Amino acid sequence: MPKPPTTPAKTKKKPKAQPKSKFSIKALLIVIVVFLLLVFGVLWASLFKNYPVEGKKQVLVISSGDTYSKFIDHLAKENKVNFPIILKIYQKFMIHDSLKAGVYEINKGMSVRQVLDMLSDAENAQMNRILVIEGTTFKQLINNLKKDSNVTKTILDLPQDQLLKELDIPYSHPEGLFAPDTYFFAKGETDKKILTDLYHRQMKSLDEAWASKAANLPYNDKYEALIMASIIEKETSLDRELEQVSGVFVRRLKIGMRLQTDPTVIYGMGDRYTGNITRNDLRTPTAYNTYTINGLPPTPIALPSKKAIEAAMHPDDSKNIYFVATGNGGHKFSASLAEHNRAVQDYLSVLRSKKNQGE
CATH class of the missing domain: 3.30.1490.480 (Endolytic murein transglycosylase)
Structure with missing residues (x-):
């Protein structure tokens, strides 16, 4: 009897392995998405x-x-x-x-x-920032306003006497009459409005300081005090020395001693000043040369700060009538000529030492 045909045994098919590339791509996509989310989160935050x-x-x-x-x-x-x-x-x-x-x-x-x-x-910017640095001059103030494109020019080119008339200022010279500070004005503000505000600010400081001034000051009026304040401003940049410098000059005025201060000489030289003062400059008379004139110069020599104005009204009560730079910042104040001469020699010694060291 014939045998029934045999059928081949069925073999189990092994499941096809997923290509590794699919897993790596998926993982890479996840990493990229997470990275982008992190970047987006950082940027958003x-x-x-x-x-x-x-x-x-x-x-x-x-x-x-x-x-x-x-x-x-x-x-x-x-x-x-x-x-x-x-x-x-x-x-x-x-x-x-x-x-x-x-x-x-x-x-x-x-x-x-x-x-x-x-x-x-x-x-x-909604407003224009105007910086007026203490110790700078009226001429520098005007030049800076001329260069400022956010200032509307109406009076800057006028002669000084006409400019003062336009500003309703009763003085004949503009120096010292405008308060140094940092100001913010609307863009396009006129030069007249800016200068008017600076003038009234300075007059307020001067009036307040004059009202509380020390006794027996050698000033005939508050304008002379403003002149003194401008000299003090130019002589030191250290707040702690303002009243000391004031004291020296006030005592000199009281005893009839000339002020002999270089900044007044420089101001009187005008455009002739090129950075150095010679002995001949000190001997050349001008209205501002306090080596050749007695008392105060006719006008301020710079725009003094409120602190300098206060110092002019409140000099220290020492006996010092001399001072000289130390060469290391600040000044040495002295009550006698002998002490002052020693301080001058010390100053020259410091300068020589710095020169030898190549500073």
Whole structure:
């Protein structure tokens, strides 16, 4: 009997292994997505975060010399921004200009990125920053206003007497009459308004100081005190020395001794001054040369600060009538000529030592 045909045994098929490439691609995609989410999160928390504003609007003042790096560090220190390094990288590669001084108006809802972008263009500033440095002259003030494109010029080119008349100023010379400080005016403000404000500010400081002045000062009026304040301003840049310098000059006036102060000589030389004073300059008479005239010069020689005005009204009560630079910052004050001469020799010795050391 024939055998039934045999069927081959069924073999189990092994499941096909998934290609490794599919797993690696999937994992790579996950890593990329996670990375992008992290980058997006960091950018959102840094650049696209709302700039912190109190109320609906806030004024932001950027001073001359400020940098993006310092500005960002300041914001980070006050916990106003996150990831400051991201902000610095953005600024380096995306903002191709420096931080511009001015007063900016920040609206609620603006992002940090928008603020950073805005600060690179002075045209975005809402107000114009005007810096008047103590000890500079009226001529320098006028020249700076002429160069400022945000100031509307109406009287700057007038002769001094006409300019003073336009400003309703009762003095015949403008020097010293305008207060040094940092000011913020609307962009496009007129030179007349700016100078008027500076004048009234200076007169207020002078009136207040005159009202509380020390007794027995050798000034005939407050204008002479303003002249003295301008000399004090030019003689020292150290606040702690203002009253000492004032004391020296006040005592000289009282005893009839000439002031003999170089800044007055320089002012009297005008454009002839090129950076050095010679013995011949000290001997050449001018209305301002206090080596050749008695008493005060006819007008201030610079724009004195409020501190200098106060010092002119409140000299120290020492017996010093001399002072000379130390060569290391500040001055040495002396009551006798012998002591002063020693201080002069010490000063010259310091200069020689620095020269030998190549400083």
